[in-house]
Amino acid sequence: MAKHKVMSGNYAVAYGAALSRVELISAYPITPQTSVVEKLSEMIETGGLNAKLVRVESEHSALAACIGGASAGARTFTATSSHGLLYMNEMVFWAGYGRLPVVMAVITRSIAPPWGIWSEHTDLLAQRDTGWVTMMVQSNQEALDSIIQAYAIAEDEDVMLPVMVGLDAFTVSHTSVPVELPSQEEVDRFLPRGADHSYLLDFARPKTMGNLAYPEWNMEFRYLLEKAMKNAERKIITVDKKFSSEFGRTYGGSVEHYRMEDAKYAVVVVGAPAGEAKDAVDLLRKRGIDAGVVRVRVIRPFPKVALRSSLAGLKGVAVLDRDISPGLGGILFSELTSALYGVKRPPAVRGFIAGLGGREIKVEDIIYTVESLVTSVEEGPADNEWLDVKKELLP
Amino acid sequence: MILKIRDLPNEEYWLEGNPACHGCPAAIGLRMALKALGPRTVMVVPAGCVTIIQGSYPKTSAGVPLMNIAFAAASSAASGVAAALDFKGIKDVNVLVWAGDGATSDIGMASISGAAERNADIIYVCYDNEAYMNTGVQRSSSTPIGAWTTTTVTGKVEPKKDLPSIMMMHRVPYVATASVAYPLDFIEKIQKAAKMRGFKYIHLHSPCPPGWKFPSEKTIEVGRLAVQTGSWITFEVENGVFKLSNPSLPFVNKGRRRSLDLYLKAQGRFARMTPEEKAKFEGAIEENWTMVENYIKISKVYTPR
Numbered sequence: 001m002a003k004h005k006v007m008s009g010n011y012a013v014a015y016g017a018a019l020s021r022v023e024l025i026s027a028y029p030i031t032p033q034t035s036v037v038e039k040l041s042e043m044i045e046t047g048g049l050n051a052k053l054v055r056v057e058s059e060h061s062a063l064a065a066c067i068g069g070a071s072a073g074a075r076t077f078t079a080t081s082s083h084g085l086l087y088m089n090e091m092v093f094w095a096g097y098g099r100l101p102v103v104m105a106v107i108t109r110s111i112a113p114p115w116g117i118w119s120e121h122t123d124l125l126a127q128r129d130t131g132w133v134t135m136m137v138q139s140n141q142e143a144l145d146s147i148i149q150a151y152a153i154a155e156d157e158d159v160m161l162p163v164m165v166g167l168d169a170f171t172v173s174h175t176s177v178p179v180e181l182p183s184q185e186e187v188d189r190f191l192p193r194g195a196d197h198s199y200l201l202d203f204a205r206p207k208t209m210g211n212l213a214y215p216e217w218n219m220e221f222r223y224l225l226e227k228a229m230k231n232a233e234r235k236i237i238t239v240d241k242k243f244s245s246e247f248g249r250t251y252g253g254s255v256e257h258y259r260m261e262d263a264k265y266a267v268v269v270v271g272a273p274a275g276e277a278k279d280a281v282d283l284l285r286k287r288g289i290d291a292g293v294v295r296v297r298v299i300r301p302f303p304k305v306a307l308r309s310s311l312a313g314l315k316g317v318a319v320l321d322r323d324i325s326p327g328l329g330g331i332l333f334s335e336l337t338s339a340l341y342g343v344k345r346p347p348a349v350r351g352f353i354a355g356l357g358g359r360e361i362k363v364e365d366i367i368y369t370v371e372s373l374v375t376s377v378e379e380g381p382a383d384n385e386w387l388d389v390k391k392e393l394l395p
Numbered sequence: 396m397i398l399k400i401r402d403l404p405n406e407e408y409w410l411e412g413n414p415a416c417h418g419c420p421a422a423i424g425l426r427m428a429l430k431a432l433g434p435r436t437v438m439v440v441p442a443g444c445v446t447i448i449q450g451s452y453p454k455t456s457a458g459v460p461l462m463n464i465a466f467a468a469a470s471s472a473a474s475g476v477a478a479a480l481d482f483k484g485i486k487d488v489n490v491l492v493w494a495g496d497g498a499t500s501d502i503g504m505a506s507i508s509g510a511a512e513r514n515a516d517i518i519y520v521c522y523d524n525e526a527y528m529n530t531g532v533q534r535s536s537s538t539p540i541g542a543w544t545t546t547t548v549t550g551k552v553e554p555k556k557d558l559p560s561i562m563m564m565h566r567v568p569y570v571a572t573a574s575v576a577y578p579l580d581f582i583e584k585i586q587k588a589a590k591m592r593g594f595k596y597i598h599l600h601s602p603c604p605p606g607w608k609f610p611s612e613k614t615i616e617v618g619r620l621a622v623q624t625g626s627w628i629t630f631e632v633e634n635g636v637f638k639l640s641n642p643s644l645p646f647v648n649k650g651r652r653r654s655l656d657l658y659l660k661a662q663g664r665f666a667r668m669t670p671e672e673k674a675k676f677e678g679a680i681e682e683n684w685t686m687v688e689n690y691i692k693i694s695k696v697y698t699p700r
Contacts, residue, residue, distance in 0.1 A: 023482050026475060052478040054471075057509030061471030064464060064506070068439065068475025071462050074482055076475070090465050200437050200460045200476060201488070208455035210463035217452050 002182045002247075009172035012140040012179050013105045013165070014039035016147025017077045018049050019187040020103075024074040026054035026065035030084040031117050032169045033107045037079060059084035063091035063102070070100040071209065073198025075151065078102065081169065082109035082123045089127070095162045096131025097225065098210065101154035101197070102162040103147060108136070108271065109169045110357045118358020119169040121270060121323040125299065125331045127164065131225050133232050134300040136166040136271040140179050142251055143167045145243065148187055152239045155194045158231040168272035169358065182247060190246050229301040236298055254303035255310060256295040259285070263292030265370055266311060266347075269320045270296050270332055273354075273361045277320065280366035291370050296332065304339040311340060314347040316377045318369040321384065322355040329353070329384035348377040351384035359388060400578065403430045406458075413456035415448040418611030420575040420601035420618070421522045422448055425493060427578045428520060431585040434459055436489040437476055439517075441469035441503060443495035444529045467502040469494050470510035473517040481516070489518060489589050496523040496537035500558045511565035514593040514700050518585070521558065521596070522575075524603035532606045540679070541672030543608075543664040550672055554679050559598045560686070563632055566697045567594040571631035574600040576618025577642040580629060584640075587633065593700070600627045608663025620658040622646070625680050628687055635697040637690040647688065655680070 007015070013036045017025070025044075027037040043049035052074075054065045059080050066076040080088065085106055095102050106127075110120035121136065128134060133153055137143045143165065150163035167173055199207050213221065237253035244250035258278050260266065265284075267277045274295040284291045294310050294317075296303065311317055321330025328334055333351030340346050350373045355361040365387050376382070408429035415422035421444050429436065438461040440446065446463065450456045464472040469492045477490045499507055499521040507519065526544045527533040534544040536556040543550060562570045568591050573581040581599060588595035602617040604610065609617055621627035622642050629640040645651045655677060659665040668676075690696055 024475065024478050026471075026478075052482050054474055054478050054515075055513065056471055056474070057505055057512075060467060061474075061506045061509055064468035064471035065475035065478065067464065067468075068462070068472035068477075069479040070475075071472075072437070072476045072479035072483075074475075074479035091468060094465055094468075198479075200462055201480075201485070202460060203435055206434075206458060206460045208449060208452075208457050208461040208463070211449050211452050211455060211461075212446060213452040 002180050002186065004178050005181050006176050007140065007179050008035065008174050008176045009140045009143050009167050010035040010107070010174065011039050012144035013079065013147055013167070014043070015181060016144040018043050019182060019184060020075070020148050020151045020191055021193070022051050022075050022077040024052050024054065024066065024069035024076045025078065026056055026062045026069070026076070027078050027080065028056055028059045028062045028084060030059070030081045032109060032173045033079045033081040033084065036105055059088040060091055063088045063095060066102045067091060067095050067098060067100055070102050071200045073196045073201060076102045077104070079105040079107070081107040082111055085123050085127065086111065092127055092130045092132065097221070099160045099225070099228065100162055101151070101160060103150045103154055104162065104164050105147065106164050106166045107169050107173045108166050116357045117169065119171060119272070119322065120356050120358065121166070124164065124166040125323045128300055131161065132300060133161050133163040133236070133298070134166070135164065135298050137172065137297070138272055138274045138295060140172060140175070140177050141249065143172060144179055145247070145249060145251070148191055149239050149243055152191055153232060153235050156235050157195070159228055159235050161228050161232055166271065171272045186246065190243065233301040233303065251297055254298035255306045256297050257310065258293035258295070260292035260294060260310065263290050264315045265289060265291040265373060266294045266314055266317045267291065267320060267366055267370060268294045268296060268317055268332065268336060270299070271322065273320060273322060276361055276363050277366050280363045280370070283363065284367060284370055289370060289374060302335055302339065307336060307339050308343050311347055312343040313345050316348040316350065316373040318373045319349060319351045320361070320366065320369065321351060321353050322361070324353055324356060333384055348373065350376065350382050352387050353384050354387040406430070408434060408458035410456045410458055413448050413450055416605055416611065418604040418614040419444070419448065420524060420603060420614050421445055423575045423614070424520070424522050424581065424599050424601060427582050428491065428585050429459060431582045432489045432491060432589055435487055436491050438462070439464055439469050439473040439476060439490065439492045441494050441498040442466040442529070443498050445493055447529060466498055467506055469498060469503055470506040470515070470519065474510050474513065474515040477516045490516065492517055492519040494519070494521055495528070496521060496525060497527045497535040500537045500556050501535050508565065511562060511567050511594045511596070514567060516592055518588045518595045518597070520599055522599045522601040524601045524606055525555070526606050528603050528606040540675050541665060541668040543667060550667055550669065554675065562596040563696065566635065566700050567596060568592070568699045569595040569631070569633055571596070572598045572600070572627070572629050574618045574622055574627055574629060574642065575602070576615045576622065577629065580640050580642050584631060609661055613661065617661050620653065620661055623653045624655045624658040625652040625684060626655065626658055628683055630687065632696060635695050635699045637694060637696045639687060639691060647684070
């Protein structure tokens with residue numbers, strides 16, 4: 001039987017990994033990821049979790065150890081944040097291109113300089129070309145559930161890709177709320193131990209993995225990776241549906257909708273700020289604006305088709321980016337407008353940069369984005385607008 | 396134990412027809428190491444000459460499972476393999492890292508230090524050809540003083556980094572130096588390492604014909620000269636106990652060492668060596684032998700972790 005427990009987002013991640021019966025964990029400490037691994041370490045040392053913890057000297061090594069472990073057939077897990085994620089970037093590609101079903105939690109945090117430990121999504125989004133299925137959750141419960149779902153997606157025979165599960169620093173990682181903790185039996189039923197992909201231990205037919213591939217052999221590996229991403233798109237939805245029928249919770253697969261049934265306007269958002277967006281929409285509806293929230297839960301494979309069907313025909317869409325690609329603008333804005341290119345009856349799209357470096361994204365900020373959208377739908381495409389930049393601090 | 400070359404198994408786990416350069420020391424060493432370890436061996440290989448020597452997809456020169464990994468990551472990836480084997484209760488598989496001096500003493504320094512400190516159950520062989528040979532002879536921290544490389548065209552200014560000593564100071568169960576010119580000594584060390592648990596480090600001196608500029612049939616000759624002139628010292632530290640190995644045993648007596656010029660003049664890379672550089676090179680040899688003599692006296696150099 002499931003039980004309820006008050007826990008932080010990081011503990012929810014740790015419980016999700018433990019319930020998934022991870023076999024090899026390797027990690028390196030970085031704020032605000034630390035309590036994920038501390039909890040798992042405690043579970044191994046005193047809580048009866050049967051797993052090996054490789055306490056490495058860097059994030060690059062943490063993911064390398066997971067890559068080695070996964071190649072030898074172990075179910076592997078790591079967690080990191082910001083600079084740790086950037087430091088392991090080479091190995092992030094290696095795991096993705098190597099088609100190894102590693103699962104990693106990323107506590108999204110801003111990038112220095114200047115140093116900051118608070119949430120921003122640029123670290124996670126900078127990994128979007130690495131061949132990982134990439135998700136971003138809104139809540140502690142979703143963090144726990146998504147780690148379990150991640151293994152079901154990653155280890156699927158038609159997918160075989162690593163999965164990254166992102167959660168906002170502090171607003172999710174360190175905020176404690178009640179979480180429903182499924183029983184081990186329930187999770188075992190949902191996530192049976194799949195086939196052993198220990199290609200490195202096949203001594204009868206020894207294989208060399210990752211050796212030099214000349215141009216006449218190389219491109220097909222990327223084609224197959226892209227195909228696996230397409231398979232993942234379907235798998236994410238079926239896993240979420242199966243999860244819903246077993247545990248009674250759904251996150252909409254790749255895209256979560258809130259009050260979108262009759263909406264004329266939508267706020268498109270990623271991660272924890274979806275909470276503020278939902279509150280904002282409730283208030284907007286009281287003011288007579290038919291708005292809803294479209295939360296992009298999965299960033300790779302980018303749910304183009306789902307977003308087109310969610311947004312085509314609307315009057316306007318406000319995209320909230322807690323990230324920045326300098327010289328381009330909001331990453332989500334760019335990807336979303338690209339996905340909407342060529343749809344019939346495209347909505348007006350307005351991009352807003354908000355909450356960088358952990359600055360609070362307030363409900364009023366989101367109300368502002370929709371209200372300014374409503375008054376400007378007839379105008380042409382607009383560039384990203386920065387919210388809450390303090391002019392008095394600028395030179 | 397293998398006592399003679401003819402006692403080696405006939406099975407080849409590093410296959411013939413591989414694309415190694417003529418006289419390649421890495422290919423010689425790999426062939427011997429894998430014969431000594433046998434088929435239940437997993438290789439972890441970072442970027443380097445062995446990336447090429449293993450052949451290109453869909454073929455391979457490796458007769459055992461092999462995973463390639465990024466330059467800096469061999470020790471940590473091998474730690475992961477070892478941890479997975481441990482989790483599965485598999486105890487009869489060797490995890491062998493085969494890495495060059497660049498992957499070991501430069502870019503992979505943090506990860507090998509981490510794996511050694513954690514006492515990861517792996518055998519790490521650094522085949523030391525004293526430069527980045529695969530990319531075209533750029534200097535590494537393991538290049539000796541005075542040596543020409545494409546990034547030290549007038550000779551390297553800094554002396555060679557002493558990696559075996561650094562590994563000893565990690566107090567791991569086994570540290571050894573060897574030379575491809577003395578295969579039986581190397582094989583014995585590999586076999587000893589395979590019987591031990593924890594981190595085992597073997598530093599294999601590997602004369603490289605194109606990189607050191609000597610004819611490809613002289614790999615063994617140059618390797619022997621390195622030992623006979625006292626420039627390379629073979630030893631082992633087993634559970635903290637230091638022992639000079641047979642190939643170097645006579646040369647603890649300075650009078651028995653052959654003239655350093657024989658070694659230096661056999662290689663084009665030292666052709667422009669200045670007297671000052673040569674003096675420093677000789678000075679380093681003397682210092683190394685003094686250290687070795689002290690270790691012989693101390694015998695138990697450290698208590699392994």
